Amino acid sequence: RKEVEQDPGPFNVPEGATVAFNCTYSNSASQSFFWYRQDCRKEPKLLMSVYSSGNEDGRFTAQLNRASQYISLLIRDSKLSDSATYLCVVGFRVWNYQLIWGAGTKLIIKP
Amino acid sequence: DAGITQSPRHKVTETGTPVTLRCHQTENHRYMYWYRQDPGHGLRLIHYSYGVKDTDKGEVSDGYSVSRSKTEDFLLTLESATSSQTSVYFCAISEGPQGSGTEAFFGQGTRLTVV
Numbered sequence A: 001r002k003e004v005e006q007d008p009g010p011f012n013v014p015e016g017a018t019v020a021f022n023c024t025y026s027n028s029a030s031q032s033f034f035w036y037r038q039d040c041r042k043e044p045k046l047l048m049s050v051y052s053s054g055n056e057d058g059r060f061t062a063q064l065n066r067a068s069q070y071i072s073l074l075i076r077d078s079k080l081s082d083s084a085t086y087l088c089v090v091g092f093r094v095w096n097y098q099l100i101w102g103a104g105t106k107l108i109i110k111p
Numbered sequence B: 001d002a003g004i005t006q007s008p009r010h011k012v013t014e015t016g017t018p019v020t021l022r023c024h025q026t027e028n029h030r031y032m033y034w035y036r037q038d039p040g041h042g043l044r045l046i047h048y049s050y051g052v053k054d055t056d057k058g059e060v061s062d063g064y065s066v067s068r069s070k071t072e073d074f075l076l077t078l079e080s081a082t083s084s085q086t087s088v089y090f091c092a093i094s095e096g097p098q099g100s101g102t103e104a105f106f107g108q109g110t111r112l113t114v115v
Helices: none
Strands: A002-004 A011-014 A019-025 A032-038 A044-049 A055-057 A060-065 A069-077 A084-094 A097-101 A104-110 B004-007 B011-015 B019-025 B031-037 B045-052 B054-057 B064-070 B073-078 B087-094 B108-112
Touching: A002 A084, A002 B064, A002 B073, A011 A019, A019 A104, A032 A060, A032 A069, A044 A055, A044 A060, A055 B011, A069 A084, A097 B045, B004 B087, B011 B019, B019 B087, B019 B108, B031 B064, B031 B073, B045 B064, B045 B073, B073 B087
Parallel strands: A011 A104, B011 B108
Antiparallel strands: A002 A019, A019 A069, A032 A044, A032 A084, A055 A060, A060 A069, A084 A097, A084 A104, B004 B019, B019 B073, B031 B045, B031 B087, B045 B054, B064 B073, B087 B108
16 A cells, blocks of 8 residues: 555546545654645645645645545636646654655646 | 756666766755656655755665765766666755655756666
8 A cells, every 4th residue: 555645537627616636644643744736747846735724725725634544635716727736745754754745646627 | 936956957878877967956955855756656755965965865765876065966876877767856955854844845857768
């Protein structure tokens, strides 16, 4: 089982729709959680951190469920520019800090 | 955008040759990382540095070495390139250790093909 699992997609969604991704993680000691966005053939960029109480940034909402060990990302009123791969990232500390990256979920917004 | 550049951006090399990739930052961040990205896998850490001349291995360090003689430069060397090292390589920087909640900033990536 992968430490961080994501549905690879692609999710094909019409412009203006709401789309949600989940990401599951296996390490119950995980302490930090992120969503990164990666455009085709570009570098990853931080979209948002995920906090225990959930957090929102404009059209984007992130939720954390520690009991079930998953995080989610909701995108409302999707735009063509939201087309990208969304990477789930989980951090934890054993003897040092570590980050585990999901393989990503590809989102395609269609006009 | 964070001041981080990678060179070269693209490289084709032959099996068995040494290859060095360079990462240069202008942000004075303490931590620097080398990742590789392959289809179907998340980013995988090769090596990282937590200061000048302070480096440590990551998840997939076999066949790679690194050096950091200055804060701003972090070099990744493939001693003898193999086809399995064909990949996209990303350098990243952060103020604090990744996994602690600190944001990571990435370079544009280097596409390496070993033939």
